[in-house]
Amino acid sequence: MQAKTISFLLLPYDADMQQGRPSSRPRPQFGQRLFDARQALGLSQAELASKMGMKQAGYAAWERDNVALRPDQISSLAAILNVSVEHLLGGEEKSTRQGGPTGKVRKVFEKVSRLPRHQQSKVVEFVEAFVERQLADRAHAH
Numbered sequence: 001m002q003a004k005t006i007s008f009l010l011l012p013y014d015a016d017m018q019q020g021r022p023s024s025r026p027r028p029q030f031g032q033r034l035f036d037a038r039q040a041l042g043l044s045q046a047e048l049a050s051k052m053g054m055k056q057a058g059y060a061a062w063e064r065d066n067v068a069l070r071p072d073q074i075s076s077l078a079a080i081l082n083v084s085v086e087h088l089l090g091g092e093e094k095s096t097r098q099g100g101p102t103g104k105v106r107k108v109f110e111k112v113s114r115l116p117r118h119q120q121s122k123v124v125e126f127v128e129a130f131v132e133r134q135l136a137d138r139a140h141a142h
Helices: 029-041 045-052 056-064 071-081 085-089 103-112 117-141
Strands: none
Touching: 029 056, 029 071, 029 085, 045 056, 045 071, 071 085
């Protein structure tokens, strides 16, 4: 009798794959806002924890559990995540946005902001080079 070969379909690694064990309970509202802001920047929990000077497990608890943070921790989180303290706390937030791209360009950059940080930097590098080239061409034309 001949042995049968069993092959497994190996899926390629995808940077958007969730890591770790999914929680069996929903995140609290504050934890969800932290998670969303962190994901928008393409940061891992370990990267954000390092920026906060703490361990990943401690930060993970902030996203997962109801926690009481010191005001300085909330301010640091807001600065690192590039959001307002009001946003993290779920209060009304006045729009501090001033101008920026509109229409299609805004939609594209909103999608780009959800990419991992290393992919965002490649997009920025390309766009900056393209814009510089267009400005140089325009200056030579005049």
